Amino acid sequence: MKRILIVLLIALVACSAFATGKPEPAKPAASAAPADLKGEVNLFAWLPDNPDIPVNWAKKFNEKYPGIKVNIQMMTGNTLIENMQPRLASNNMPDVFSNELDPFSKSFVTLGKIVDLGGTRAWAELVPAMQAAWTFEGMKYGISGGVCTTLFFYNKDYFKKAGIAAPPKDWQEFLTVCEKLKAAGIVPLVWYGGFPNMLSNGPTSWSVANDVVTREPDVFKNLFAKKYDFAANPGWQIAFEKMDLLNKKGYFMKGFTSTDYGQGQEFFNNGDAAMFFAGTWQAAYVIDKGKFDTGLFLPPWNEPGKELVVVNASETGWSVGKTGHEKLGLLLLDSMFADNWYIYQNPRGCVTPFKTATKDILNPKLAAAMVELNKYPKFVDLWTRLIPSPLIGESLKAMQMIYIDKTPKDALQMLTKAQNDWFATK
Numbered sequence: 001m002k003r004i005l006i007v008l009l010i011a012l013v014a015c016s017a018f019a020t021g022k023p024e025p026a027k028p029a030a031s032a033a034p035a036d037l038k039g040e041v042n043l044f045a046w047l048p049d050n051p052d053i054p055v056n057w058a059k060k061f062n063e064k065y066p067g068i069k070v071n072i073q074m075m076t077g078n079t080l081i082e083n084m085q086p087r088l089a090s091n092n093m094p095d096v097f098s099n100e101l102d103p104f105s106k107s108f109v110t111l112g113k114i115v116d117l118g119g120t121r122a123w124a125e126l127v128p129a130m131q132a133a134w135t136f137e138g139m140k141y142g143i144s145g146g147v148c149t150t151l152f153f154y155n156k157d158y159f160k161k162a163g164i165a166a167p168p169k170d171w172q173e174f175l176t177v178c179e180k181l182k183a184a185g186i187v188p189l190v191w192y193g194g195f196p197n198m199l200s201n202g203p204t205s206w207s208v209a210n211d212v213v214t215r216e217p218d219v220f221k222n223l224f225a226k227k228y229d230f231a232a233n234p235g236w237q238i239a240f241e242k243m244d245l246l247n248k249k250g251y252f253m254k255g256f257t258s259t260d261y262g263q264g265q266e267f268f269n270n271g272d273a274a275m276f277f278a279g280t281w282q283a284a285y286v287i288d289k290g291k292f293d294t295g296l297f298l299p300p301w302n303e304p305g306k307e308l309v310v311v312n313a314s315e316t317g318w319s320v321g322k323t324g325h326e327k328l329g330l331l332l333l334d335s336m337f338a339d340n341w342y343i344y345q346n347p348r349g350c351v352t353p354f355k356t357a358t359k360d361i362l363n364p365k366l367a368a369a370m371v372e373l374n375k376y377p378k379f380v381d382l383w384t385r386l387i388p389s390p391l392i393g394e395s396l397k398a399m400q401m402i403y404i405d406k407t408p409k410d411a412l413q414m415l416t417k418a419q420n421d422w423f424a425t426k
Contacts, residue, residue, distance in 0.1 A: 038067040041328040046075040046083070046098035046316055048261045049282060049348065056343045061335045068328055078197050078396055080105070080316065081389060088113065093321030095329040096336075099142050100316055101381070104389035106136045108319065115320040116140050120330055122337035130353040133314045142317035143337050146350035148280045149311050149373055150202040156293040158186050158274040167297035170304045171242070178251045187273040189246065190264050193257035193403055196396035198264070199243070200384050202277040204399060206301040207239035209309040209380040220386040227420045230412040240398070240408035242301070247403055257403050281315055283366045284349025296369040312379040315350065394418035 045054045051074050058070035073094075075083040081104050087093055093113050099105050108114045117123045118140040123131070126144060134142040154167065159177075162184035168174040178188040192198035212219055212235035222228055230236045246252065253259070253273050268276035269290040276286060277299065287294045302308040318336070320329040336344070342359035345352060351370055352360050384392045395418075398411035406414075 034064045035066060037065055037328075037331075039325065039328050040069045040071060041325055041332050042071045042073065042095045042323075043332065044073050044075060044083070044087075044094035044097040046080050049285065053344050053347065057332075057336050057340060060340045060343065061332055064335065065331065068331070070332065078195070079392060081392060093323055095323050095325045096318060096320055096332050098145075098316050099319040100385065101133060101142075101314060102385040102387075102389060102392065104392075106141075108321075109136045109139045109141050113322055114139075114141055115322055115326050115330065117143060117320065117330075117333070120338070121334050125338060125354040125356065127353060127355055130314055134317055142319045143333065144317045144353035145315035145344065146281060146348075147353055147370070148313050148315045148351065149370070150198075150205065150277060150279050150299065151369055151373075152297050152299055153268060153276045153278060153286050154295050154297065155268075155271060155274045155290070156295045158184075158271075158292070159295070162186060162274075167295065168300045170300045170302050170306070170308075172304050174300045175245075175249075178246070178249065181274050182249075182251060187253050188251040188275060189253070190259065190267045190273045190276040191246070191252045191256045192259055192261070192264050192277070193252070193400065194260045195264070196399045198261070198278065199399040200392075200396060201279060201382050202299070203243050203301070204239060204395070205311045205380070205383045206299045207235075207242055208383040209311055209378075210301045210303075210306070211235035211238040211242075213380055214306070214309065223387050223391070223419060227423050228416065230415045230419070231409075236412055236415070237408050240402055240411045243399070244402050244408055257400070280366060280370070281348050281350045283363055284347055284361070287349070287363050287365055294365065296365055298369070298373060307378070308376055309378040309380060310373050310376045311382060312373060313381045313385070314353065388419065388422050390422040391415060391418050 043054055043058070047053055054072045058072060061068070061070055075098060077083060080098055080100050081102070084097070088108070099108070116139050122143045123140055126134070130144040130147070131140065134140065134144060158181065162180045164177055164180055168177045181188040192202070212233060215235045216222070216233045219233065253267060259267065264276065264278065265282060265285045267273060268286055271290055271292060278286065298308065298310060300308065318333060320326060320333055323329070341352070341354060341357060345357065346359070346361045349361060349363055349366065351362065351366070384395065394414055398406065398414045402408060402411055
């Protein structure tokens, strides 16, 4: 995956893409002329950053297929799982929907609830690493929404004012940077206290990579194989202590516990704090959108003298449900990604998962950060994709609670109970 991504990014630069037994895969309907096709198709989208994207997709789809109505519903809350669990339980799968790489989402394959996408043009365009990521039990079940990671966006002007010559390279240097910013009268960090999904994708994923997996390489296998005590691996406590320490040292904005997804971007762009831990999918909303020069650096969650383990993943993807409208769903999916990927990519500035993407707008600063990311040999996926699904909700709760009335030790007890309760039902 990593080598492919480097080649992909270099190709994008060179081509000036910066624009300043399983059943056979289903295939989109093609027997009737586009204007003659009739029906309805439902699109269930997880896009908290840009709800206009599915609307614009639907408009382009209806230009070609005026007789097919696209019904759009947006997912809400903190996770995709909480949106899809009721659908699965009531046998009410959407026609086209945002999907994930976690065990719950993969269960749609095992249960026969989704369609194989191997016959679509969108699948054929995915780079091999993304095809591998979105194949489960032999089924090609999703189209990636981009190659991604989480990283720090930072205000170069504030760094200069605080006398910081270069971004930090390890955890102790990061604390020093925060202290220098604070001493200069600058709030060090925008922090997603009100949107735990990003606490998971950001600091927790990087801590799991550098503090947990390095101590217990089989940790994710162990979580599925036996009852598990989160206190037995000190890396888990370190993960929560790091997040807790940043708060206790006064490095966050006041009121950070209510900061939601959009506010985080707004606060950073307004210059309310110097650094912002966010996703590559947010790049277009924050790089050079404020009145300052924006820089990017990889989260230095490694201890001094230890090599950084990075987070390298696929964004949330898209699947087609077995609903009786599969052919129309596949038509919509191909329209979204094979024909109109730019509608999704351009406003977000994310990194393409496709072999060709001539209309992409990719910021050179993000491209450079991704090339830097891929220099590191060890990497881990976003951690909630690798754990039992019942742990996800409890982990999001624990991340928020350490900023309210729980300690890191309490958080580990919450996770241990959730995992053991789940394991007892296996």
